Amino acid sequence: MLDPIAILAVGIILVVGGIIGFKLHPFLALLLGAFVVACLTPSSQIEQFGLSKGMDAAAALAYSKKSIGERIATEFGNTCAKIGILIAMAAIIGKCMLESGAAERIIRALLKLTGIKKAPFAFLFGSFFLGIPVFFDTVIFLMIPLAKAMTLRIGKDYLLLILCIMSGAAMANSLVPPAPGPLFLIGEMGIPIGLMMMCGIVVGLFTISAGYLFSVWANKKMPIELRDSLDAKLEDLKTIAAKEDKHLPGLLVSLLPVLIPLVLIITDTIMTNFMNLDHSSTQSSWMNPLYAVIRFLGDKNIAIILGGVAALLVMAKNKKQKNDSLTPFVQTALMSGGGIIMITASGGAFGGALQQTGISAEIAQMTAGYQMALIPMAFFISAVVRTAQGSATVALITASGILSGMANQANLAFNPVYIGLAIGCGSKLVPWMNDAGFWIFCKLSDLTEKEALKTISPLLVVMGLTGLVVILIGAKLFPLI
Template identity: 25%
Template structure:
């Protein structure tokens, strides 16, 4: 969401609340409840529910009808410019990854070297590594083909594969520089980047374990029947139904025979015996393609940390190739050359893969854009600044206050980055004179608060829902619960460290 700072945080600073505090908060609560009711009970398409409710919420908050429409379209456009392009490019990359056989090569390498019990832990590590320099949306579209194919091929419950990887992405997004979110807080509060990195990384490890593998095992028991979506599987058949009867606690290690894995192996052997075996990229070639945008963005983050005001040609080039759209575009070009060449795909196959990928994410793009529109209306109505100012008058610990301000803005606006930027700016005057460890704890508290309670006004909520094929209720029970757990655990860690400094 970092690319949307100007369009969201900057645009809301000059817009005063259109109505009284009670009316604004009431409108926001009613809007959230109405969206959930329309989608869950009346089965209205999420795009229509979000669009209609957002515009009506703006009018109810005191905005002129034309201003409400303009606010929604501005938020929709800003989200599409930032997140939408990334989803589209990432979807094409993911489809080429699947159709060329590159995803199979990665999955085969994972399943060959890891037992079924260790898959959630490995996926958590992969998610954290990918998420370190990567915007959440980019990391999600890069990892989704691997997540879905690992779940399909291994027979492990989808949530045991997906939640750990997404937990790793989310923890890095909120807590650990050089991710841009924490870097904004570090810069605004003049905190020490090295100390903030050390504390954030130390806290991220237990947080990812708790909100990833540990939570995923519980979630798999709550929701035993989850289908692996067709997206990125390279098949035209329906998803694979997974149930808890295939609990991996009784499954033998990868490569052995027994239980559900035998059925999968026999099915795959039958498919291979009746089809022409096509060449595919090696695991190394595929891994390079996945890591390429990560390296580009990481190099940019490191260079900007070491040389924040550099304007030389090298820094300009690094900044350009580290831009998320460019970095992911370079990965797509790499895939269109090396994945295609290694698998002997024809140009017509590449075009078909791109068309299929864009068709499969068209609905996701509209839903995510509408979520961005709702977010912008809530920002322009002044709800985020209203809640932040209320938190400042609470007279509580500055670490807890930092978390509370960020959490309230996050709930009101649906943007972790807007929450980080807003909370950092509000708390900057209070941070003057604090010690270096205390400043780093404020960075951690703000980052943890920015993860709190993702719901229907967050485009990330809809990305996770649509990519994993979950219902709104299931998304609340998995994604929302996971980021909220990360948020509370991050706050607890910051308060614990505060007690010893």
């Protein structure tokens, strides 16, 4: 029986070698990797995985007896359920914002506010603060069309702009509640949410500053031009960029496709996580109907659908010929988004197959008696789990589960919040082909797989390591006890 580490190594060789070495389409390489990993995983390990996920003994046994094809299809479908509607609607929003001139209007307003030289800072800090209440994927979907429009406006620095978006959104997602990973972490480790938010923002600002410096360096070393894509032809974007202001939609109207999902998701997040409301506790309250409406509209899928409706209305009002149908625009957007969904879902199938090998438990056992300081150990465990199976959230959950006992019982010389922050920073290392977020960013930004590995992966390594250094210094100088 192969060890989970050996199975992981086989999976890495198949996927990376298949895509880069044999030029396989990522969809095929990822499914092949998932199939081989699933074949090498014994049923006893799959049963153990089921038990670790909260299944009872009978359900875990039944799960282990499922065919390999069924298990891969289940993980594929689970990923589609999480991101399918988001990607499809985001593709429509992006296409409509670019074609209608809404993105161009937003960029012109942004340039008036910041100037050309400071435009990357607007993307960096904007993505970070958007990433606190809004899912990482949603930030990427909403910001990439703006980066394309900005690049056409200033004529350079496309890689810098998209790396700034990645820097801000990625770090907020793992450091600052109410993002899902940090929310679980603070509950597991008994860290006050306000303290985690405050410290997460401070550490996050240091890490995204390091990310900005790396982005500037990468942009100079390997500049990447804005490319033609199925849903954003350069010729069409240049025509829009040449329009006068009076021929573009108004600023508020242009912002609606972004503001609608943003406001709805943030409102739902505030009511759920900061006002301690739930349906049962408000059943007899006058707020119950309002809360129910906000919960419905604040669901990420519903919110982005409403954003898509707004984008289509803006497109309908500003299309070239008033009698033209919107169907071709939607079809083009969905053709682009459909490819992203397939690749992302196959990445989810590969990551799910790796999780079923028991790789997280193996890493936990390997590090159980590791005699190093708790902060770097927390970082190390989280980083290894993230690299092995692709999910930052799983890395946060695994590492916090391993370390919660030590953090709560040990006679620490610093507040446990530093351990939580170290876990968050470690969960950024190292994004590659088993990470759904890697594929979403890669395909939306039109980077090749090799370009993404040379830019996105080292970017997050730099930010994660910077965070570790800042945390160690902070724990020494400001122990908060």
